[in-house]
Amino acid sequence: MIDQPLSRRAWLRTAAGGAAAALVAGVASSALAQPAKPATPATRGASTALKSAKPAITVYKSPTCGCCEKWIEHLEKEGFAVTATNSDDVEKIKREVGVPARLASCHTALVSGYVVEGHVPAEAIRRMLREKPSIAGIAAPGMPSGSPGMEVPGGRKDAFDVVAFDRKGKTSVFASYR
Secondary structure, X not given: OOOOOOOHHHHHHHHHHHHHHHHHHHHHHHHOOOXXXXXXXXXXXXXXXXXXXXXXXXXXXOOOOHHHHHHHHHHHHOOOEEEEEEOOOHXXXXXXXXXXXXXXXXXXXXXXXXXXXXXXXXHHHHHHHHHOOOOOEEEEOOOOOOOXXXXXXXXXXXXXXXXXXXXXXXXXXXXXXX
């Protein structure tokens, strides 16, 4: 676990370095590649394991926030590999990763180069990862009742939108939950 949050610049540098290393490794291995061999039971299992890898997501949250813990449980149940990092200054992290103030919620997460702000349903995160839009991230502004982690007795669910945002603060509706 990280004791101090990374600055946006440090996080991007680390992500870019990992992507470059993966690209170099992929180019090097393809240059030396032999013709494909038929799949065996052992190799079939290896490729299935790669396809079913859990998306890794890091959640920055207050150490005392119960709804953040419930959102993390939601993500884990939905197949994400979650690393939770407690911070006494989550607002600083939001500023560093570019969350527009009007979209802020109680926790901020990073996944595959994207920002996820607030109680965003796992299905919206999966859609973003699958479609790879040219955005900075997505947010569920505020703390909508009935959103993942904000379930209430009696099952009340408020309608809410998940909003996409770019680095300049431009927003659009990414998904609606009614």
